[in-house]
Amino acid sequence: MTTATFENAITITEKAKEQIRKLMTDAGQTDSSYFLRVSVVGGGCSGLSYKMDFDNEIKPADQVFDNKDLKIVTDLKSFLYLVNTELDYSDGLNGKGFHFINPNASRTCACGESFAV
Helix, strand or coil, rough: CCEEECCCCCCECCHHHHHHHHHHHHHCCCCCEEEEEEEECCCCCEEEEEEEEEECCCCCCEEEEEEEEEEEEHHHHHHHHHCCEEEEEEECEEEEEEEEEEECEEECCCCCCCEEE
């Protein structure tokens, strides 16, 4: 397990952090051992999609990012696609939901849920 600093890290905005905390509470994941697992999977209209889950088991090759009171964890393969990515949340008129601001993506779909490198 590697704990990273904010250089080459996955970060999260305060608005996204608040929404994730709310979702964790709604799902009954109030135990402090739970964290947000972010991964990249094949699929979507651009080839790769983001996946988010709550988890409480860190695997040996996981990359761990402490964003103050919320831990983000990703597997090493996904991290290669997510270096310097920021997770944001929007509740505005242009669409409600989580958005990944990924500088590694060469193309994204209109919905923002899939990307290509």
